[in-house]
Amino acid sequence: MGDPKGFLKIRRKVSGYRPVEERINDYSEVEIRLSDDERRLQAARCMDCGVPFCHWACPVSNVMPEWQDRLYRGDWIGAWAALEDYNPFPEFTGRVCPALCEASCVLGANDEPVTIRQNELAVIEKAYDLGLVVPKPPKSRNGKRVAIVGAGPAGLAAAYYLNRAGFSVTLYEGDRQAGGYLRYGIPNFKLDKNFIDRRIRIMANEGVVFKTGCRVGTARYAFGTQGSGSRIVEPADLEASYDLILLAIGAREPRDMKVPGRELGGIVQALDFLSLQNRNLAGEAEDALEPITAFGKQVVVIGGGDTGADCVGTANRQGAKKVTQIEVLPKPPEHRPAEQPWPLWPAVLKTSSSHLEGGERLWSVNTKAFTGNGQVAAVRCVRAAWTETEGRRVLTEVPGSAFDLEADLVLLAMGFTHVVQDGAVAGFGLETDAQGNIRTQGSFHTSNPKVWAAGDSRNGASLVVRAIADGRAAAEAIIRSLT
Ligand SMILES: Cc1cc2nc3c(=O)[nH]c(=O)nc-3n(C[C@H](O)[C@H](O)[C@H](O)COP(=O)(O)OP(=O)(O)OC[C@H]3O[C@@H](n4cnc5c(N)ncnc54)[C@H](O)[C@@H]3O)c2cc1C
Ligand code: SF4
Known part of the structure; x- marks a missing residue:
């Protein structure tokens, strides 16, 4: 101690x-x-x-x-x-x-x-x-070949452990560079991408083979929703060439908002906005289908979570005229509430570095519609009142509380659901669960005996640390299964 x-x-x-x-x-x-x-x-x-x-x-x-x-x-x-x-x-x-x-x-x-x-x-x-973090290639290879699809934190963690255990590991990544949401989601002001490059160089020198720009399955999700250009790798070819395939393809389907006016221009998914900024900084802007910028605009971010906060920070840096972040849930308490005692995770108010940089936060605000003529001009909102019935929170609208927030750019930051539309899932003939995540049996096995899954693709959208933990556990299970 x-x-x-x-x-x-x-x-x-x-x-x-x-x-x-x-x-x-x-x-x-x-x-x-x-x-x-x-x-x-x-x-x-x-x-x-x-x-x-x-x-x-x-x-x-x-x-x-x-x-x-x-x-x-x-x-x-x-x-x-x-x-x-x-x-x-x-x-x-x-x-x-x-x-x-x-x-x-x-x-x-x-x-x-x-x-x-x-x-x-x-x-x-x-x-x-101190120069301690250096490549540690395995002393010998065991002759087993594993393909990992998706180089986010789950795929990287699985590759790290399998390679060190003597497996020959090839990582197939559909995007231009490895990292998943570490690279194309989380803003540089929270995680500089040099630190991802530094780790990937070490892993490559340990013997992990990175095949970036290689999408397994269909082309639909090439470069997220920002563009296309990756090479298609047939699932059947992987099945023929490897002893086992681990899918770590993330949860990449953003939640949408089906309200009147959703079709107006200027309403975009948070990830498209955030990943474009990261791509711009990396000199990859040409991958974008359309430029999205907050410069000089009144920005409304819908969603009070971490991705929403990342949008606030990015919009302020881009020179937004005004940024408002709205959340349908009530404002959380500043200190741990009695019903979430230590050592449980408390749902308390989180003020990120981005919130300290400017902008307004509104809670208990429900979105009813978007209005405008071709382009969004306002978000029609109403105050939400929350009551609890049989342990469940119930939303009612406060009568007469409707109001409009002027907006030229609306960013939808309401989280991610599932991977069901990813071509790799269909290509390997995998079953999905009710949420659309890859269904795994026992531990990491999918309905295809040669294909396993890890990270957000089987657990749903979560955290970097959980993806790393799942990638590591998958690698340990693969080592037990193949040796
Ligand atoms: C904007 C944003 C901010 C976040 N901030 C935080 C944070 O601050 N802290 C935190 O802990 N978590 C954060 N998260 C969540 C966290 O990043 C994810 O939970 C984590 O990255 C999931 O890891 P993963 O490896 O399972 O999937 P991902 O990171 O999604 O990686 C999946 C990879 O698979 C690739 N892929 C998908 N389909 C195919 C295919 N068919 N062929 C080849 N490649 C494919 C994708 O291109 C991607 O590189 C954030 C997420 C977002 C979107
Ligand atoms: S709970 Fe806190 S004080 Fe106790 S061992 Fe962990 S870090 Fe240290």
Whole structure:
């Protein structure tokens, strides 16, 4: 254990962000870092609990007490070794994870959990600085060949473990570059894409073969909804060439809003807007079907979640005239409500770095229609009242509360559903469940004995850390099955 009284003497200190007036003019990462000494003090707050609830809550089963103790002692190398044992990509989770561990940290009972996510990021970046994160190719190959379809975090994690275990792994990615939503969803100001490239270079040098621009199945979802141009790979050819195929193709069907006026111009899916910005920054703008920009516009973001917040940050950076984010649910409480006691994940108000940069947030607002002449001009809204009946929340509209929000650009950020329309699913003849996710039996097997599935494609839209955990578990199951 770090300092037995550390948690009594030292207050939680988060690293914070670059000043708004500076960061709003660029797309570089907004979060800054504490000094090494301050970081070690933050690690000293960990109490090495007998039952570490942080570990219990973490999908990749990170051993926080062990590596935070080493961090506190200044043993950065030991801390990294313990971290790497359970998390193949701490540089991604250290940047974008909502930190389920911190919500469960025992010190979180008093709203001051250990800064686990930022401690993790400090450890992995120190390991890179010290030149410790280097390719570790397997000593020998076992002769088994696995194709992984989809190079998001689930596919990358499965490839990482299978390759290190001696399998010959080829990753087929339909998009221009690997990374999935890490690259073409999450904005650069939260995750700089150089960090994805850095990890992919290491994996390629370990022997993972990346075939980008290769879509397995049909062309429909080539380059998301932004364009096309990828090569089509026939599912039957993969079945003939590999011992096993793992689909990690994500949940890529955005929820839509079927209200009058939806057909008007200027109403677009959040992901189309966000991925285009990331593609612009990567010099891939030519993949876009149409340019979408918030410059000089009144922007309404529908959806109060993280993707909506990413839209707010991106619209402000693009020079929007006004940004309003609306959410149909009521405003969450600022502190943990009694019915969601520690160590459960609390549904509390989340204010991201993007919200601090400008814009207005409205809750309990239902969207009734879009109005305009060819192009959207306004979102017709009504106030929502929420009551609870038999444990279920019921929405009613407040009479006489209708109002219009002027809008030239509407971004739909209401989450993602399923993969059912992806050509790979049909190409391999797979069954899907009621939500449209790939149906898996037992663990990762699909209805086709040679094809397995992992990540959001079988679990539904979730988190980077859950996709990594699922990719790792799939790799472990494949290793048991094929050797
Ligand atoms: C805008 C946005 C912001 C987000 N922010 C966060 C965040 O801050 N923190 C967090 O934890 N989570 C966040 N998420 C969720 C997180 O990114 C996903 O849960 C995670 O990426 C899922 O990983 P995956 O590997 O299962 O799928 P994906 O990341 O979706 O990757 C699937 C890959 O498969 C490829 N593919 C699909 N079909 C085929 C095919 N037929 N042939 C070849 N390739 C194919 C796709 O091109 C893609 O690269 C965010 C998501 C979005 C959209
Ligand atoms: S719950 Fe918090 S204090 Fe306890 S071991 Fe985990 S990080 Fe440390």
